[in-house]
Amino acid sequence: MKKWFVVVLIVTLALMLLPWGVLAAPPGQEGKIYTLGPRETLSLIAAREYGNVLAYPAIVYYNNLAAQTNPQLTKITDPNAVKPGDVILLPTADQVKAYLAGERVGPAKGDAPPDDLWGVVTIGPGEPVRIGFAAALSGAGVDVLGLDEKRGAELAVADRPTLAGHPVELVVEDDLCSGEGGTAVANKFVADPTIVAVVGNMCSSSSIPASDIYEKAGYTMVSPSSTAVAFTARGLRSANRVCWSDAIQGPAAAKFVYEKLGIRKVATIHDGSPYGEGLVNAFAEGFKALGGEVVAQEAVSVGDTDMRPVLTKISVTGPELIYFGGFVAEGAFLASQRVDVGIEKVIFMGADGIKADDFIKAAGAAAEGAYASAADLATAGPGVNAFLAKYEATYGEKPPAPFHLHAYDAVNVIMDAIYASAVQGPDGTLWIGREALNRAIRATSGYQGLSGVITCQPNGDCGTGTVAMSKVVNGQWVPAE
Amino acid sequence: MAVVSREAQVSRAPIVRVSVNRILLWVVGLGVAALVVWRIAGTAARGLYGPDIWIMQTLNGLVQGSMYALVALGYTMVYGILLMINFAHGEIFMIGAMAGYFVLNGFHQSGLLASDPVLALLLTFVVGMGVPPIVGVLLERIAYRPLRRAPRLVPLICAIGASFFLQQAVRLLFGIRTKVYPTVAVLSGSWTVNVGGRDLRIQHMSALIIVITIILMVALYLLVRKTKIGKAMRAVAEDKEAAALMGIDVDWVIMITFAIGSALAGAAGVMWGLWYKQVIHTVGFIPGIKAFTSAVLGGIGNIPGAMMGGLFLGFVEAIAPTALDISTQLKDVISFGLLVIVLIFRPSGILGEVLSGKKA
Helix, strand or coil, X not given: CHHHHHHHHHHHHHHHHCCHHHHHCCCCCCCEEEECCCCCCHHHHHHHHHCCHHHHHHHHHHHHHHHCCCCCCCCCXXXXXXXXXCEEEECCHHHHHHHHCCCCCCCEECCCCCCCCCCEEEECCCCCEEEEEEXXXXXXXXXXXXXXXXXXHHHHHHHCCEECCEEEEEEEEECCCCHHHHHHHHHHHXXXXXXXXXXXXXXXXXXXXXXXXXXXXXXXXXXXXXXXXXXXXXXXXXXXXXXXXXXXXXXXXXHHHHHHCCCCEEEEEECCXXXXXXXXXXXXXXXXXXXXXXXXXXXXXXXXXXXXXXXXXXXXXXXXXXXXXXXXXXXXXXXXXXXXXXXXXXXXXXXXXXCCHHHHHHHHHHHCCCEEEEECHHHCCCCHHHHHHHHHHHHCCCCCCCCHHHHHHHHHHHHHHHHHHCEECCCCCEEEXXXXXXXXXXXXXXXECCCCEECCCCCCECCCCCEEEEEEECCEEEECC | CHHHXXXXXXXXXXXXXXXXXXXXXXXXXXXXXXXXXXXXXXXXXXXXXCHHHHHHHHHHHHHHHHHHHHHHHXXXXXXXXXXXXXXCHHHHHHHHHHXXXXXXXXXXXXXXXXXXXXXXXXXXXXXXXXXXXXXXXHHHHHHHHHHCCCCCHHHHHHHHHHHHHXXXXXXXXXCCCCEECCCCHHHCCEEEEEECCEEEEEEHHHHHHHHHHHHHHHHHHHHHHHCHXXXXXXXXXXXXXXXXXXXXXXXXXXHHHHHHHHHHHHHHHHHHHHHHCEECCCCCHHHHHHHHHHXXXXXXXXXXXXXXXXXXXXXXXXXXXXHCCCXXXXXXXXXXXXXXXXXXXXXXXXXXXXXXXXXX
C-alpha cells in the first residue's frame, strides 16, 4: 500500500511539473516577447528571425491577437510605423509558416452554436463557406472595373481555398453599377442564409442602397471600391470599405492641380452618380480653399454619349483643366470630344473611375496627357509583385483597372474575421455569428493587405488614404511625378 | 324654335368643358413659353456665348439628330403599317453598329483602312446596313408575324422581349467589353471657320453624317413616293385587307418595310460608331428611346414627321441647356418635357395627321 501511495505521489508531482501553462494558454500566445531596438523595422526582424521579409504581416497578426489579452504588448496599427521600445510578440516559425499558408488562429472550439444578435450561419461538415461578390460585370465603361475586381477576389480565394477545413466559394453577381442592380443583388443575398458576408459593391451607386438592405438583415459588406463619402457617413454597421473615402481623394487631387500643375481655373463635370458628384464636390471645395477658381460646374448623365454640347458650353468660361468625376465611358467621351470642340489644350483629369486601360483605348490620342488619381501602389504591401505575376498568368493580361488589390484584400479581411469570430463544432461544423463577424471585421487593425495597411475606423472606413497621381504618356498610365 | 333651343342647350355643356380644358392647357403652355423666353433672354443678356457657340451647338444637335432621325424612320414605318411599336428597333441599330465595328476593325488590322479608306468605309456601310435587315426580317418572321392577329399589347410585349434577347445574345456572342472603332484618318480632320473673331471647328465626320442622312432620307422619300413597292407600302398602311384584295402581297410588303427600316438603323449604327467610337451591347437602348420619342414627336406613322422629329430632338438636346442656362444633366428632362408639351397641343405629333378611329 505504501509503495502504491509513493508511486501515485511521484506521478502527481511529475504531472504538476509539466508545463501545463503552455497548453492552457490561449492560442497565439506562444513565441517570445521582444522589445524593438533603434532603427529596427518589422521586415528587418522578419528577415532575421524567419529568413523571409514578407513574413512581417504574420508578426503583426500574432502580436495584435495576443495584445488583446496581454496589456504588456504594443498593438501595431501601422506596420510601417513601429517605434523603438515597442514591446511585441514574435510568433514561432511554425506559426509564421501557417500564416503565410493562409491559416489563422481559430475558430474557437465549441459544442453548440453561439448566441448571436443577428443570427448564426451554420456550415455543415464539408459544406462551403459562401462569400457574396457584387460588382458591375456588364455595362459600358464599368464592366472592366468589375471584371478586374472579380479577378482580384477570385485570386484571393485561389490563394486560400479552404477555411477551417471548409472550401471557400465566391458567389458572383452582376449589380450593373446601379441602385436597382445593387438592391436586387442585396435582396438575393439576404434571401440566401448561407451567404456569410459580401465583398462589394463596386460602385457607390449600388453600395449605398444595398447597405440599407444588408443592415436590416444583419449582413456585413466590405466594399473594395465604393469611395463616396456618403457610404460610411450614415452610421451603418453593415457598410465597410477597404479603399479610401473621396473626402481624401478629392482634396488630394485639388492640391495636386493647384500646387504641382500650377493651375488656377478649373471646370468640373460629374456623371450624376453619388461617387461622381461627391468626388467633384470634394475636389471643388478643396480647390477653392486653396485659392483656385471653379469657373463652371456641370453634370452629365451615365449613358450620355454626346458631350460636345456640354464641352462647347464650358469652353467659353476658359478653364485650364476639366476635372471629371465618373467612369470610363463618359470620361473617354469627354476627353476625345474636347478635341472636336477645339479645347484640346485644356487638361483632362479624372479619378479612380477612369484609371483603366479601356479609357486610353476609347479616347485614343485624346487620352494623351490626361491625369487620374488612384491608390498609391508605392505604399502597397508585400507580395504585390507576386500577385501581379499570378494575375497575368491566370488571365493573360495585366490588370486593366485599379481595384484588383482592394478586392483581394476585402476577401482576406472577411476570411480573417471568420477565423476570429466563428465557433467550430467537434464534427467540423462551422457556426458564424453575423454580429460577431461584423465586430471582428470592424476590429481589423494593422492588417497588411496588398493595397496597403487596413485598419478599420469606427465608421467602417478601413482603407489607407494615400492617393497617387497618374498620367497618360504614350498610351500608358504612368506615375505623374 | 323650342326644339332648336333645346338642342343648343344639350350641346353647349360639352363645348364649355372642352374649352375650359383648352384654356387650362393654353395657360400651361404660355407659362412654359414665358419661362423659356425669360431664361433665353437672361442668357442673351449675360452675353456669355458668341455666335460661334450657337452655330457649334446647332451643328452638334444636327449630327445627333440625324442619327435619331434615321432610327426613328424604322419605328414610324413599322407603326404606319402594323400599328405596333417595334421596341427591338434600338437593338437592330446596335447590331448595325457592332457589324460595322467588326468589319472596320478587320480592315484596320489588315491595313485596307490605311491604304484605301474610301473603299473600306464603303464596305463598312454595306455590311453595317446589310446585317440589320437580316435580323430585322427574321425578327418579323419569328416574333411578330405569328402574333399579327393577337391583341395589340401582345406583339408589343414580344418586342420588348426580343429586345432583351438580341441584347443578351450579342453580349454572349461578342463579350461584354466595350468595342472601340478604329480612328479613320480621312475623317478625323476638321475645317476651321472664323465666326465673330473666334475659331469654329467643323469636323469632317459631322459633315459626312449630315450628308449621308440627307441622301438616305431623299432615297427613302423617292422609294415611298415614286416606286411600285412604295405605292404598295402606302396601300398596306392605308388598309391591309383592301390592299390584299388588290393583289398586293402584304407579308412581302411588311418584310420589305422591316428590311428598309433596319438598313436605315444600321447606317445610323455605323455612323454612331464612327462619331462616338465606343460600342457595346447596350448601345442601342438610349438612342432607341430617343428615336421613339422623335417618331412620336413628329407624328408616329408619318415619315417626314420622323425625320423632322429626330432633327428637332437632337437640336433641342444640344442647344437647350446652353440657351436656358441650366445643367446639361437635365437635357433629357428638357427633351421629354418638350414631348409632353407638344403632345398636349398636338396629340398626334407635329406633322401627324388626325388618325382614324382604327389607327388610333
